[in-house]
Amino acid sequence: MLIKGARAPKLVTHEMIGTMQPGSVLVDVAVDQGGCFETTHATTHSNPIFLVDDVIHYCVANMPGAVPNTSTRALNNATLPYMLKLANMGAEAAVKADPTLAKGVNTYRGAMTYPAVAEAFGLEYTPLTALV
Amino acid sequence: MIIGVPKETKDRENRVAVTPGGVRELVEAGHQVLVETGAGVGSGFTNQQYVAVGAQIVPEAADAWAAEMVVKVKEPLPAEYEYLRAGLLLFTYLHLAAAEDLTHELLQREVTGIAYETVELSNGTLPLLTPMSEVAGRMAVQVGAYYMMKTNGGIGKLIGGVPGVLPASVLILGGGVVASTRQRWRWDGGQCHHLRPRPRPLALPGRCTGRAHQYGQFQRPPH
Numbered sequence: 001m002l003i004k005g006a007r008a009p010k011l012v013t014h015e016m017i018g019t020m021q022p023g024s025v026l027v028d029v030a031v032d033q034g035g036c037f038e039t040t041h042a043t044t045h046s047n048p049i050f051l052v053d054d055v056i057h058y059c060v061a062n063m064p065g066a067v068p069n070t071s072t073r074a075l076n077n078a079t080l081p082y083m084l085k086l087a088n089m090g091a092e093a094a095v096k097a098d099p100t101l102a103k104g105v106n107t108y109r110g111a112m113t114y115p116a117v118a119e120a121f122g123l124e125y126t127p128l129t130a131l132v
Numbered sequence: 133m134i135i136g137v138p139k140e141t142k143d144r145e146n147r148v149a150v151t152p153g154g155v156r157e158l159v160e161a162g163h164q165v166l167v168e169t170g171a172g173v174g175s176g177f178t179n180q181q182y183v184a185v186g187a188q189i190v191p192e193a194a195d196a197w198a199a200e201m202v203v204k205v206k207e208p209l210p211a212e213y214e215y216l217r218a219g220l221l222l223f224t225y226l227h228l229a230a231a232e233d234l235t236h237e238l239l240q241r242e243v244t245g246i247a248y249e250t251v252e253l254s255n256g257t258l259p260l261l262t263p264m265s266e267v268a269g270r271m272a273v274q275v276g277a278y279y280m281m282k283t284n285g286g287i288g289k290l291i292g293g294v295p296g297v298l299p300a301s302v303l304i305l306g307g308g309v310v311a312s313t314r315q316r317w318r319w320d321g322g323q324c325h326h327l328r329p330r331p332r333p334l335a336l337p338g339r340c341t342g343r344a345h346q347y348g349q350f351q352r353p354p355h
Contacts, residue, residue, distance in 0.1 A: 023280070023285065025275075046144070071147050075260075078263045079248060091221045100253050103250055106250060109218070117235060
């Protein structure tokens, strides 16, 4: 469950997990956002699972890291058009021309240009449109 | 433009920002690409593969970081802060809301930081987060199946069952990219219970036929 800029909702309580069959498996794909099971805590590829009430919890924070051969290709397929645009046009012209890319600008030459991050740390927010 | 591709330094991070195929496109567009030696090895790409498409292999991280634009996978770690400098264009996952120190470093050092995860299309979707969600969704089924094996501490069920024996039940929570890609994983007769916020059918092959708070069955894939 991804709710942009917020923690994941706890959808499954410890009590619900107590009703599951022993040896059942939970996979939490929202660990980066705090997890969607009440019993979740982040684990690693070196030590991926733990048990709560005999229910296996798999809560690895960076699942795609286990399949880099696939993940790298999938990531670069998506990022390459934006890389090309930034390289071809330069950052300023590229973000001016492409509102999708402009949304990605978190910091611009010393200014905080992403509202959610500005709010999180009490920083002054400057809209990117005021800078480019 | 000169583009730098440093090797990732986070523990057990084996991805790299650009494949040799990506380098080829950048070079053909007239750019110079500096790849730190060994940066692609964890993903299965040798230095030679990068050289063959026109990249220059550089021996040190500092050499790749000296480029005008640096492309990465993970956010810079404290050991990499020394490379952050005024005018640098950094394109990577940043997750700044969870990284106050890095946020201050990027601001003080006047870096232009473009975060993959906040690049957003006009329909509200996140095109550079989606591919990793697609991977995680598929992996979730795979690891769930693995840990259901008795030898791994699980209940001892084969996720798809066999003819005459019921498959395991799978419950999917959510209706986003991760959840919808899990539905692409089909097995004959496999049961899928899917709870998601809105009872809207997803335009996917082999989708759950149920609506919210109901359940459906995976459809048999066309042969």
